[in-house]
Amino acid sequence: MKFGDAVLRAEAAAVQSENAAVRDEWRSLNEAEEAAEDGRGVTRRTVLLGAGLGATTLLTSQFLNVRASFGASGTGTLIHVFLFGGLDGLSLVAPANDPVLAAARPGLVLPTGGSIALARGFALNRAFEPLKKYLDAGELGFVPGVSDPRLSRSHFQCQDACELGGLPSETQGRGWMDVLTSRLGPGTAFRSVGVGSTLRRSLVGTQGALALRNLPALAINGDAAFAPRTAEAIKTMFTGLDHPAAESVEAAVGALALASRISSVAYTPANGAVYPAGLGDGFKTLAQLIKGGANVRTAAVSMGGFDTHSNQGTNGGHLFTLFGQMASALRAFFDDLGDARKNVTVVLSSEFGRRVAQNGSGTDHGHGNVVTVLSGQKLSSSLLGTWPGLGTLDNGDVPEFNNMFDVFGTVAQSRFGLSATDVAAMFPKRTFKPITMFA
Known part of the structure; x- marks a missing residue:
């Protein structure tokens, strides 16, 4: 000894x-x-x-722009889930017994007997049954026919535009959620989080969003027994210096300390919540942060597998399985949050929809899509926005009845009490038109 x-x-x-x-x-x-x-x-x-x-081992871009007071107050959390591949929204939510759909996609219509009833004669895929209690509580809703004139049928072009809030030349490559974060004022190092191996494009910009797979991944490398002393030594190196990096180090060490504290105890989800693998892992990490006092304001998660040119399986099979995973992850998240869900809104969207007509056992790239909203703020209806019907298609696609950035802007405005000027900054080339979404 x-x-x-x-x-x-x-x-x-x-x-x-x-x-x-x-x-x-x-x-x-x-x-x-x-x-x-x-x-x-x-x-x-x-x-x-x-x-x-x-200081390169610690002062990465994840911390350089924090400039935040650790433990600042918050006004809730907005989480965006990007569904990569082009979700077939008509397989999730569609008008029931619609003659256009019956003729164009006879193998992919939602069954009249097994689907979940929504407002205005719409039906919801029965794979979303895990979320029925939140649907009944007015906390789950869907916006059909969502798109933007600038979106093509290219995965890459659309993904860029959807996450940036417009074309790269219009946004200078800065994500719309990063602009949103800047409008929310100071906060902790966890105020903007991307769960995954890389940072989502929507969070790229000036606000120093963190990208992490899970909480244990945010730690000082080396022997865990020396981690606290190492962190203190790093902090001591920069204490008392009149330099921006000193603030960054303080925020970084604070983030490490909070992550260590939250993850030091084995996490048991509340209310019997059981997270499925995949998307559920990301939501479990976010639940730990939110319930642990990390004051997350904006967050991004993603899920892939929606490019269903064949073997789509709307009423069983591939797409039906993905819907079940989405619903189970969201149900576990809101169950786990309990009353804390009142301060959380989740928005799920994809880069584009699919064509109305099926192509064999699948569908090809289209236009108008559906946006899913799960929110502790009560919604005005289970079906939101404008829907004039499918009597006139957009070159075989669902038309744009509701603009994507109006949907995002309305959700952000309601969640955080933003001004129209704040929303305009997020989508610089869009004249914002709010949609009635919340009660």
Whole structure:
């Protein structure tokens, strides 16, 4: 034991020595930066590049832009779920006993006997039965015929536009949820989170969103026994320095500490909630963060597999299975949140819909689609927005009856109490027209 103590003391002394050297380097850099501001020869860019060399292991882009007070108050959470591949919305929600659908897709219509009734004569795929209690409570609704004139039938073009809130040239490549986050004011390092191996395009921008697979993945590498001391040593290195990176480090260390605290105890979902694998794993992580006090404001999750050119299986099979996974994950999430769900809204959308007519056992790329909304704020109906019917198609597609960005903007505005100016900033080339969605 004495030998072990001696080793620890030696390591501590080495860390202190390294800290002193790094702090001296930062002081020199600070002086150089001040000299640059006074016009004495060193540019701010040179200073920041030099500073980055001493902190690259921690100061990633995930933390550099936080500038936040840890533990700030929040006004709820908006979660966007992107369904990759082009969801066939008519297989999820459709007008019941519609003659156009019966003629164009006889093998893919929703069955009259087994579907779930919605408002205005619509039917919901029975795979969504796990969410029936939230449908009955007025917390689940659907917006049909959703699209935007700028969307093509290209997966990549549409995915970009949907996540950016317009074309790249219109948005400067900044995601609409990143702009939304900037409108919500300061918060914790977890105020904007993308659950997955990469950050969703909708969260890319200036607000330093975190990308994580799960909470344990956000940790200091190395022996867990030394993690707290390592974090404290890193924080000490930057304490008392008048430099933006010092704030970033403080926020980063705070994020690590909160993630460690939340994940240190085995998580047991409340109210008997059981998360399915896949999409359910992402929602379980978000439930841990929300219930753990991380003050998540915006979050993004994704699910793939919706490019159903064949073997679609609306009433059983591939697509039916995906719908069941979606519904089970959402049910577990809202069950687990309990009363906390009143402050949470989930929006699910895809890059485009499918053509009205089936093509063999599947459907091809189309236009108008359905957006699903699950919210602790009571909705005005189970079927939302405008629906004039399928009497006139858009070149064989569901027409755009409701603009996608009006739907997103209405949800964000209601969730956070945004002004029309705030919404306009999220979708710069769209004249915002609110939709009646909430009671």
